[in-house]
Amino acid sequence: MNSTTTTTTSSRNPYFQLVEERAMAKPIATVFDASKVHEKWPFIKGEMAPAQLYSTTSGRLFHSGKIAIITVGLPARGKTHLSVALTRYLRWLGVITHTFHLGDYRRAHCAPGQDVPEDYFFVNASPSSVLLRQKILRQCRTDIYEFFDQHGGQVAIYDAVNPTAAGRRLLAKEFLKNDIHPIFIESTCDDMKIIEENVRNVKISSPDYAGWKPEDAVQDYLRRITVKIPHFETMEETELDYIKMINAGERIIVNNCRFGYLPNRIVFYLMNLHIKSRRTYFARSGIADHDSYKADAPLSEQGLDYARRLADTITKFRVEELRAHVAAGGSKEDRPLVVWTSTRIRTVQTADQLAAKGIKVRQRQQLSQLNPGAVEGLSEEEIRERYPEELEKHNHDPYHHRYPRSESYHDLAVRLEPIILELEREHNDLLIIAHESVLRVLYAYLMACSTADIPTMKFGRDEIVEIVPASYNNVARRIPIPPGIHQEVPNTPFGFPPVFTGI
Amino acid sequence: MRRVAAEAAVKDMLKWFSQEKGTVAILDATNSTQARRRWIAQTIGQYGIEVMFVESKCDDEDLIMSNIMEVKTTSPDYRGQDPELAAKDFRDRIRNYEKIYETITETDYTYVKLINVGTQVVINCIQDYLQSRIVYFLMNLHIKPRSIWLSRHGESMFNLAGKIGGDADLSPRGFRYSEALPEICRQAGIVPEQNVTVWTSTMKRTIQTAQHLPYNKLQWKALDELDSGTCDGLTYEEIEEQYPEDFRARDDDKYNYRYRGGESYRDLVIRLEPIIMEMERQENVMVVTHQAVIRCIYAYFMNVPQDRSPWMEIPLHTLIKLTPKAYGTKEERFKANIPAVSTFRPKYSSAKHQETDSPDVNELSVKMNV
Numbered sequence: 001m002n003s004t005t006t007t008t009t010s011s012r013n014p015y016f017q018l019v020e021e022r023a024m025a026k027p028i029a030t031v032f033d034a035s036k037v038h039e040k041w042p043f044i045k046g047e048m049a050p051a052q053l054y055s056t057t058s059g060r061l062f063h064s065g066k067i068a069i070i071t072v073g074l075p076a077r078g079k080t081h082l083s084v085a086l087t088r089y090l091r092w093l094g095v096i097t098h099t100f101h102l103g104d105y106r107r108a109h110c111a112p113g114q115d116v117p118e119d120y121f122f123v124n125a126s127p128s129s130v131l132l133r134q135k136i137l138r139q140c141r142t143d144i145y146e147f148f149d150q151h152g153g154q155v156a157i158y159d160a161v162n163p164t165a166a167g168r169r170l171l172a173k174e175f176l177k178n179d180i181h182p183i184f185i186e187s188t189c190d191d192m193k194i195i196e197e198n199v200r201n202v203k204i205s206s207p208d209y210a211g212w213k214p215e216d217a218v219q220d221y222l223r224r225i226t227v228k229i230p231h232f233e234t235m236e237e238t239e240l241d242y243i244k245m246i247n248a249g250e251r252i253i254v255n256n257c258r259f260g261y262l263p264n265r266i267v268f269y270l271m272n273l274h275i276k277s278r279r280t281y282f283a284r285s286g287i288a289d290h291d292s293y294k295a296d297a298p299l300s301e302q303g304l305d306y307a308r309r310l311a312d313t314i315t316k317f318r319v320e321e322l323r324a325h326v327a328a329g330g331s332k333e334d335r336p337l338v339v340w341t342s343t344r345i346r347t348v349q350t351a352d353q354l355a356a357k358g359i360k361v362r363q364r365q366q367l368s369q370l371n372p373g374a375v376e377g378l379s380e381e382e383i384r385e386r387y388p389e390e391l392e393k394h395n396h397d398p399y400h401h402r403y404p405r406s407e408s409y410h411d412l413a414v415r416l417e418p419i420i421l422e423l424e425r426e427h428n429d430l431l432i433i434a435h436e437s438v439l440r441v442l443y444a445y446l447m448a449c450s451t452a453d454i455p456t457m458k459f460g461r462d463e464i465v466e467i468v469p470a471s472y473n474n475v476a477r478r479i480p481i482p483p484g485i486h487q488e489v490p491n492t493p494f495g496f497p498p499v500f501t502g503i
Numbered sequence: 504m505r506r507v508a509a510e511a512a513v514k515d516m517l518k519w520f521s522q523e524k525g526t527v528a529i530l531d532a533t534n535s536t537q538a539r540r541r542w543i544a545q546t547i548g549q550y551g552i553e554v555m556f557v558e559s560k561c562d563d564e565d566l567i568m569s570n571i572m573e574v575k576t577t578s579p580d581y582r583g584q585d586p587e588l589a590a591k592d593f594r595d596r597i598r599n600y601e602k603i604y605e606t607i608t609e610t611d612y613t614y615v616k617l618i619n620v621g622t623q624v625v626i627n628c629i630q631d632y633l634q635s636r637i638v639y640f641l642m643n644l645h646i647k648p649r650s651i652w653l654s655r656h657g658e659s660m661f662n663l664a665g666k667i668g669g670d671a672d673l674s675p676r677g678f679r680y681s682e683a684l685p686e687i688c689r690q691a692g693i694v695p696e697q698n699v700t701v702w703t704s705t706m707k708r709t710i711q712t713a714q715h716l717p718y719n720k721l722q723w724k725a726l727d728e729l730d731s732g733t734c735d736g737l738t739y740e741e742i743e744e745q746y747p748e749d750f751r752a753r754d755d756d757k758y759n760y761r762y763r764g765g766e767s768y769r770d771l772v773i774r775l776e777p778i779i780m781e782m783e784r785q786e787n788v789m790v791v792t793h794q795a796v797i798r799c800i801y802a803y804f805m806n807v808p809q810d811r812s813p814w815m816e817i818p819l820h821t822l823i824k825l826t827p828k829a830y831g832t833k834e835e836r837f838k839a840n841i842p843a844v845s846t847f848r849p850k851y852s853s854a855k856h857q858e859t860d861s862p863d864v865n866e867l868s869v870k871m872n873v
Contacts, residue, residue, distance in 0.1 A: 053725065053773070053776075053777070054724045054725050054727075054774060054776050055724065056724050061777075062777050062781070063721055063723070063781075064856060109835075112803075238623075249629075250627070250628060251625065251626065251627045251628070252624075252625070252626040252627075252629075252644070253608075253623065253624070253625050253626075254623065254624040254625075254626070255622070255623050256622060256623075258621060258784070259779055260781075261643075261777050261781050261784070262643050264639060264643055264780065265639075267624075267638075267642060268636070268638070268639035268640070268642075271626060271629050271635035272629075272632065272635050273637060273638070293624060391766070402761070402764075405761075411770075414773055418632050421632050421635065422631070423634045425631070425632065437679075
C-alpha cells in the first residue's frame with residue numbers, strides 16, 4: 001500500500017502533490033505503536049460536506065441516531081474495500097463516518113514483519129492469544145466510543161472478520177447497550193473466480209510474495225486463510241439487522257434494517273457497489289471557437305487536434321499498462337474502456353476519435369457543466385463592477401455561492417448523484433470527458449477532497465488524470481498529453497477561477 | 504382467459520413504450536408461476552426492454568391473519584358476517600392460490616423479493632442505477648393503513664405584516680390556533696392513544712404551533728421554509744419594487760425560479776427527499792411546517808404537476824389529512840374556526856395579505872385524487 005501512494009510521478013501540478021500528502025498522512029498500519037492507530041480525526045467542525053443537504057447542531061443527520069456497521073466475512077471478500085467506499089460515500093453526504101480496521105490494530109500490536117500467533121483466530125485459542133485478542137479489541141472499541149462521544153460521530157464502520165454468530169450477538173448487545181444501532185454487512189462469495197481475482201489484485205502485492213508466480217501466490221494465500229480461520233459461520237441470525245452481499249453484490253439479502261432512513265440509503269449505495277478493480281480517467285473536453293453555455297459550439301481546429309492527441313495518449317498508455325501487467329505475471333485479459341461525455345457538442349466531439357476506434361461512448365445529460373448564469377464570460381473586473389456584493393459573497397464561500405441565475409458547486413454535486421452511483425457501478429475502465437467544473441466535483445468524490453478545495457482545483461488539457469484504487473484510498477496519477485501544434489490558451493487568466501466562462 | 508388478459512395488457516404496455524416513449528411500465532398482475540414469468544421476460548425482453556420482477560411474499564401466519572382482519576373483513580363480500588369466520592374463509596381462499604404459487608428463485612432474472620412486509624428483502628441482479636433507485640423506494644414503502652396530517656404553522660407576526668421568510672413568533676390568533684389544534688386533530692381522527700409522531704421545522708412558528716400536541720415531536724432542519732435569500736423579510740410589494748426582474752421571472756417559472764442567495768421549489772424538493780422517504784417509512788405522521796414545504800409534500804402524495812404545485816392554495820389554520828389508498832390518496836380538510844390572513848398570492852400580483860372570512864363552524868371538505 002505504501003508503495004502505491006508514493007508512485008505518483010510528477011509534482012508539476014501542485015494539486016497532486018497535495019493528494020500525495022493526503023495519502024501519506026493516513027495512519028499507516030505498519031507503525032509499531034499501538035497507541036497511534038487513529039491519532040488524527042479528519043473532521044473539521046462546522047464544515048459542510050460536498051453533497052450535504054442541511055446541517056444540524058448535533059452534527060447527526062436524518063434522525064437516524066448512532067450506527068455501528070460491522071463487517072462480516074473471510075479475508076479477500078472485499079470487506080475493506082466496502083468499508084472504505086461506504087465511508088467515502090457517507091462522508092460525501094455529510095454523515096460523520098469513520099472506519100476502524102481491526103487489522104490495523106492487530107498489526108500495531110505486532111513487531112514489524114511479524115503476524116499474530118497462529119492460533120489467534122481459533123475458537124479454542126491459547127490463553128495468551130485470547131488475552132491479546134481482548135486487548136486489541138478493547139483498544140479498537142475505545143476508539144469507536146471516543147469517535148461517537150467526542151467527535152460527533154454518526155456511523156462507525158468496524159472492519160473485522162467477526163466469524164461466529166455468538167461473537168456477533170455479543171457485539172450487537174454491547175453496542176445496543178450504548179445506544180448505538182448495530183448493522184452487520186457480510187460479504188460472502190461462492191464464486192471462486194471472484195475471490196481469486198480479489199486476492200490477485202489486493203492481497204499478493206505484499207513483500208511476502210515477492211518473486212512468487214501469481215497463481216501459486218493466490219493458492220498459498222487462500223490456503224493460509226483456511227488454516228488461520230478454520231471456523232466461519234455465515235449470518236443466519238434473523239433477530240439482528242444485517243445486509244448480506246453475495247458474489248460482489250450480484251445478490252443482496254437485507255434482514256430487518258428498518259429503523260431509519262440511513263440504513264436504506266446504505267443499501268441503495270451497496271446495490272451499486274462492486275469489488276472489482278478498475279480505472280477511472282478524467283479528461284477535459286477540447287475547446288471551441290465561440291463557445292458559451294447557451295451556444296453549444298462545435299470544436300475548433302485546435303480542439304480537434306486536442307481530441308486526436310487525447311485519443312492517442314490514452315490508447316498508447318493502456319496498451320503499455322497491459323503489456324507491463326502481463327510482464328508482471330498478470331492476466332492477459334484486457335478490461336474494456338468506455339467513455340462518458342456530456343451532451344454538449346464539444347465533449348461529444350472530443351470523444352469522436354475514440355468512438356472511431358470502436359470504443360463505446362455514452363452521453364450523459366447530468367455531466368453538463370456548471371451553469372454560469374448571469375456572469376458568463378465576464379472578467380473579474382466586470383463582475384466587480386456589476387455585482388460587487390455578489391463577488392464578495394462568492395469569495396467568502398465559492399462552493400455554495402450562486403451568482404444570479406447560476407448553479408453553485410453544491411448544486412452540481414447534488415445533480416451528479418446518479419452519475420456518482422453509476423460511476424461505482426461501472427465494471428469497465430471509464431474515461432470521463434467533461435468540463436472542468438464537473439471533473440472537480442467527481443474528482444473530489446473519488447479522492448475524498450474537502451469542500452473548500454473543490455472550486456479551485458486545476459484540470460489542464462495537457463494531462464489525463466487516472467484514479468487507481470488502492471487498499472485504503474484511491475490514488476491519482478497524471479498521464480501527460482504531448483503538446484500539440486497550437487499554442488495552448490491558458491484558461492485561467494489573472495489566476496481567477498474559470499467558473500465564469502462556463503467551461 | 505387469464506392468458507388473454509395478460510397478452511392484452513402486455514400489448515398495451517409495448518405500445519406505450521413505443522408510442523408514448525415511456526420509461527418505466529408496471530405490469531400489475533399475480534405472475535405467480537415460473538412459466539408465466541418466463542413468458543413475460545421473453546415477450547418483453549425481445550424489444551430491448553429490461554424486466555424487473557417485484558415480489559411481495561408473506562409466510563408469517565400471524566401477519567397474514569392480522570392483515571386479513573385489518574383489510575379484507577371490511578370488504579363488501581363479507582358484510583354482516585362474523586369477522587373471525589370471514590377471516591378464516593378468506594384464508595382458505597388464499598390457500599388455493601398458494602397451491603400453484605411459485606416464489607421467484609430464477610437467479611438470472613432481476614428481481615426484488617419483499618418478505619413479510621420488508622422484514623427481509625432479497626435483491627437479485629440489479630442492472631442499473633434506476634433499478635437500484637426503485638428498490639430503494641420499495642424498501643421504504645409499507646402497506647399498513649395510515650394517514651398523514653399536514654398543517655402550516657399558525658398565523659405569524661410576519662404573516663400579519665405581509666412579510667415573507669424570517670423566524671417570527673406566532674400572532675395572537677396563531678397562538679389561538681396552536682391551542683385549538685389538539686381538538687382539531689381529534690376531529691381529524693387522531694385518537695389520543697394513537698401512535699402519532701409530530702414533525703416540525705426548526706423555526707419558532709412551527710414549534711409554537713405544535714406545542715400543545717400531546718404526541719412525540721421531532722424537529723427537522725430539512726422542513727424549514729423555502730429560503731428566500733435576499734428577499735427574506737420583505738413584502739411582495741417591496742420585492743416587486745426592489746427586484747422587478749426577479750419578481751417577474753419568479754412568476755414566469757415559479758418552480759425553477761431561485762431567490763437570489765436562496766432556493767427554488769426544485770431545490771426544496773431535493774432537500775425534502777429524506778423527508779419524503781421517511782414519510783413513506785413511517786405510519787401515522789403529523790407535519791407542522793411551512794407553505795412551500797407543504798405544497799411540495801402535498802404535490803408528491805396527490806400527484807400535482809410542477810407548473811401547478813407552487814400555485815396551490817394552502818390556507819392558514821387548516822389541517823389537511825391525507826390517507827393513501829390502493830388507487831389514490833384521499834384528502835380531507837379541517838378548517839379551524841380562527842380567522843387568519845390569506846398568504847395566497849395569484850400570479851403576477853403583489854396583493855397584500857388579505858383578511859379571510861371567518862367561518863362560523865369548523866369546515867370539512869373531502870376530495871379523492873386518483
